[in-house]
Amino acid sequence: MIGVLQMGFGPLGKQIAHYIADKKNVKTIAVVDLDPDLIGKDIGELLGKDKTGVTVSSSVDEALAKLDKKPDVAVITTVSSIKKLVGQVEAVAKHGMPIVSTCEELSYPWKENEAVSNEIDQICKKYKVACLGTGVNPGFLMDYLPSTLTSICKDVDSITVERIQDATPRRVPFQKKIGAGLNLSSFKEKEAEGTLRHVGLKESVYFLASCVGIDLDEVTEELNPVVSDNDISVPSMNIKKGDARGVEQISHGYQNGVLKIKMHFKAAIGEPRSYDKVTVKGEPSFVSEIDGGINGDIATCAITINSIKSVLKANPGLQTMSTISVPGYLS
Structure with missing residues (x-):
C-alpha cells in the first residue's frame, strides 16, 4: 500500500482524494491545508463519505506527528507559481518524501524560472527525493x-x-x-x-x-x-x-x-x-x-495519481514527464 500525504485540500485536492479512495494500492493517510475551516476535520466527512480517521493538519510536521509511519509520497495541489512552491517542497522533502505536484510552472521551469528551478532541484537532491510537476496541461496534452x-x-x-x-x-x-x-x-x-x-x-x-x-x-x-x-x-x-x-x-x-x-x-x-x-x-x-x-479536471487528477509509481522510482532532483518512466493506469 502506497501512503500519500496530500498538501492542499481545495477542489482539486478533494477530487484527487475521491479518486485515491477508489484505488486498491494507494491511500491518503495525511492531509495538510491552511484553511482554518478545514483544520481538524475528518477528510471522509469533507468528501461526503464515512469518517476515515484522517484529519486535516495545518503543517507537514503536525500531520506526520499523528502517524506511526511516514507517507511514501506527497501530492501537492496548492499553487500555480513555482516561487510560492519552494517552501512547500522543502517542508515535504526534508522528511524524505518524493513529490508529485500540479503546479503548472513546475512542469518545465528552467527557461522561465531558472534560479528557482535550480533551488528546488538542489533541495530534492539534498534530501534524495524526486519532484515532478504534471497535470493534463501542462504535463500531457500539449507537450x-x-x-x-x-x-x-x-x-x-x-x-x-x-x-x-x-x-x-x-x-x-x-x-x-x-x-x-x-x-x-x-x-x-x-x-x-x-x-x-x-x-x-x-x-x-x-x-x-x-x-x-x-x-x-x-x-x-x-x-x-x-x-x-x-x-x-x-x-x-x-x-x-x-x-x-x-x-x-x-x-x-x-x-x-x-x-x-x-x-x-x-x-x-x-x-x-x-x-x-x-x-x-x-x-x-x-x-x-x-x-x-479530454476533461481537464478528471485527467489532471488521474495523471497526478498515475505518476506516483514513476516518481517513487525516479532519481533525486527536479524531474519532468520526459525524465521519469512512462506512467500508466494505477488500478
Missing part, C-alpha cells in the same frame, strides 16, 4: 503527448498543438482563472495582474522543443478574451453579451526566425466544439485529433 507522437518521425519540421475546450463542465476555480463572466475592463485588469491566464503555455513550448531537440531562440505569447456574442447562463455564472466567456492564448516558438512550434489554447464557456489536436509537419506529416477533447 508530453506531442513529443511521443514525434517518435514515429524521420524528420520534424514544425509542430502545431491545439487545445480548444468548452469550459462549462470544468470546476469553478478554472472558470474564474480563464476570466469567464468578467467584463472586458475587469478582464484586462486581471490580465495585467497576472492572475488571469492559462498558466504553463510557454513551459509546454519549451518542454516540447527540448524533447525533439529544437533549440528555440524566441518564444512569444499573446492573450485575448473570448467575447460572448449573447447572454449565457450556466450553473456557475451568468455571462452578459459583450463580456468575456473565456480566454485564448497563442504561443510561438522560433528557431533562427523560422516558426517551429505553435500552441493554441482556448477555453471558454459555451465553446461549440472541444478537441485536442496535434499537427506534425515532417516525414511523415500527420494529424492526430481527440474529438470532444
Whole structure:
C-alpha cells in the first residue's frame, strides 16, 4: 500500500482524494491545508463519505506527528507559481518524501524560472527525493503527448498543438482563472495582474522543443478574451453579451526566425466544439485529433495519481514527464 500525504485540500485536492479512495494500492493517510475551516476535520466527512480517521493538519510536521509511519509520497495541489512552491517542497522533502505536484510552472521551469528551478532541484537532491510537476496541461496534452507522437518521425519540421475546450463542465476555480463572466475592463485588469491566464503555455513550448531537440531562440505569447456574442447562463455564472466567456492564448516558438512550434489554447464557456489536436509537419506529416477533447479536471487528477509509481522510482532532483518512466493506469 502506497501512503500519500496530500498538501492542499481545495477542489482539486478533494477530487484527487475521491479518486485515491477508489484505488486498491494507494491511500491518503495525511492531509495538510491552511484553511482554518478545514483544520481538524475528518477528510471522509469533507468528501461526503464515512469518517476515515484522517484529519486535516495545518503543517507537514503536525500531520506526520499523528502517524506511526511516514507517507511514501506527497501530492501537492496548492499553487500555480513555482516561487510560492519552494517552501512547500522543502517542508515535504526534508522528511524524505518524493513529490508529485500540479503546479503548472513546475512542469518545465528552467527557461522561465531558472534560479528557482535550480533551488528546488538542489533541495530534492539534498534530501534524495524526486519532484515532478504534471497535470493534463501542462504535463500531457500539449507537450508530453506531442513529443511521443514525434517518435514515429524521420524528420520534424514544425509542430502545431491545439487545445480548444468548452469550459462549462470544468470546476469553478478554472472558470474564474480563464476570466469567464468578467467584463472586458475587469478582464484586462486581471490580465495585467497576472492572475488571469492559462498558466504553463510557454513551459509546454519549451518542454516540447527540448524533447525533439529544437533549440528555440524566441518564444512569444499573446492573450485575448473570448467575447460572448449573447447572454449565457450556466450553473456557475451568468455571462452578459459583450463580456468575456473565456480566454485564448497563442504561443510561438522560433528557431533562427523560422516558426517551429505553435500552441493554441482556448477555453471558454459555451465553446461549440472541444478537441485536442496535434499537427506534425515532417516525414511523415500527420494529424492526430481527440474529438470532444479530454476533461481537464478528471485527467489532471488521474495523471497526478498515475505518476506516483514513476516518481517513487525516479532519481533525486527536479524531474519532468520526459525524465521519469512512462506512467500508466494505477488500478
